[in-house]
Amino acid sequence: MAKIIDGKLLSQEIKQQLKARTAALLKKGKTVTLAVIMAGENPASAIYVKNKVAACQEIGIKSLSYHFNAGDDEEKVAELIKTLNADVNIDGILVQLPLPQGMNEPRLLSLISPEKDADGFHSVNAGNLFLGRPCVPACTPAGIISLIKSTGQKIAGKNAVVIGRSNIVGKPVAMLLLAENATVTICHSRTADIASFTKNADILVVAVGKDRFISGEMIKKGAIVIDVGMNRVDGKLYGDVDFPSAEKVASYITPVPGGVGPMTIVMLMENTISEAEHKLIK
Numbered sequence: 001m002a003k004i005i006d007g008k009l010l011s012q013e014i015k016q017q018l019k020a021r022t023a024a025l026l027k028k029g030k031t032v033t034l035a036v037i038m039a040g041e042n043p044a045s046a047i048y049v050k051n052k053v054a055a056c057q058e059i060g061i062k063s064l065s066y067h068f069n070a071g072d073d074e075e076k077v078a079e080l081i082k083t084l085n086a087d088v089n090i091d092g093i094l095v096q097l098p099l100p101q102g103m104n105e106p107r108l109l110s111l112i113s114p115e116k117d118a119d120g121f122h123s124v125n126a127g128n129l130f131l132g133r134p135c136v137p138a139c140t141p142a143g144i145i146s147l148i149k150s151t152g153q154k155i156a157g158k159n160a161v162v163i164g165r166s167n168i169v170g171k172p173v174a175m176l177l178l179a180e181n182a183t184v185t186i187c188h189s190r191t192a193d194i195a196s197f198t199k200n201a202d203i204l205v206v207a208v209g210k211d212r213f214i215s216g217e218m219i220k221k222g223a224i225v226i227d228v229g230m231n232r233v234d235g236k237l238y239g240d241v242d243f244p245s246a247e248k249v250a251s252y253i254t255p256v257p258g259g260v261g262p263m264t265i266v267m268l269m270e271n272t273i274s275e276a277e278h279k280l281i282k
Helices: 007-027 043-059 074-086 105-111 123-131 139-149 170-179 194-198 243-247 260-281
Strands: 033-039 062-068 092-095 159-163 183-187 203-206 224-227 231-233 236-238
Touching (some): 007 139, 007 260, 033 043, 043 062, 074 092, 074 105, 139 170, 139 260, 159 170, 170 183, 170 203
Parallel strands (some): 033 062, 033 092, 159 183, 203 224
16 A cells, blocks of 8 residues: 655645745845736636745745736736836746636746746746756646655656656656656657556656546556646546555555645745845855
8 A cells, every 4th residue: 555645744844944944034134025926817726826825924935916807918917027027026926827818828927037937937947957957947846856755765767757748747847857867758648558658657747637547557566656636526626646546556646635736835935935045145
């Protein structure tokens, strides 16, 4: 039976470290500040923003929230981002996704200064990650690496399989696993016989957005399984992995909820604090 990788517990441990770092910055006269921009009335986005603001308060980060209506001019959002870029007191900027239809998501994300890109989505940060240079890492992938390391198992030399090739999770987590010296395979919707890859994975990261897509019979005995999925079906929340069958085969597995989700938020805090610390060094 697999051991549960408790994302809530790990995130709380990291939050204690982050509290100490924000307190140290405050002693030096620096208040860490995160600006959060939301557009539209997406209920899930509203919950995510609420959770992020709550995490800021817990850690000691000042949060500034800006809300636009779905029908607002994109240029208003663009001008706000430019203003926040120029504000020396702002350390991190987050644009909550998805944006309403009609707003140019890639364009608005590209306007954020790479040094203030708290989510790690800017092309400069993505490019530096690919090149193995210092960067602001995407939050969910960074959280996934922390979850894997919390097991005490080595990543180097292991076969890692990533299911999904999104710019938000799949691609960046593959790069981070490569940086940890894993041998990485990316599978996606066009991959033939996905099970032939997953059965050889020492580390399996599943981020496809399809509930219970991976079953226990597709998992190598003793594998570490990270389930990124959050799928609501008939009022219940399911991951991309069929937990009951996977739990019998894996050595470690993340639950849904309570696995990757809490780590994504805490990595956002980590990125914002790191950006504030870099300012003082400069």
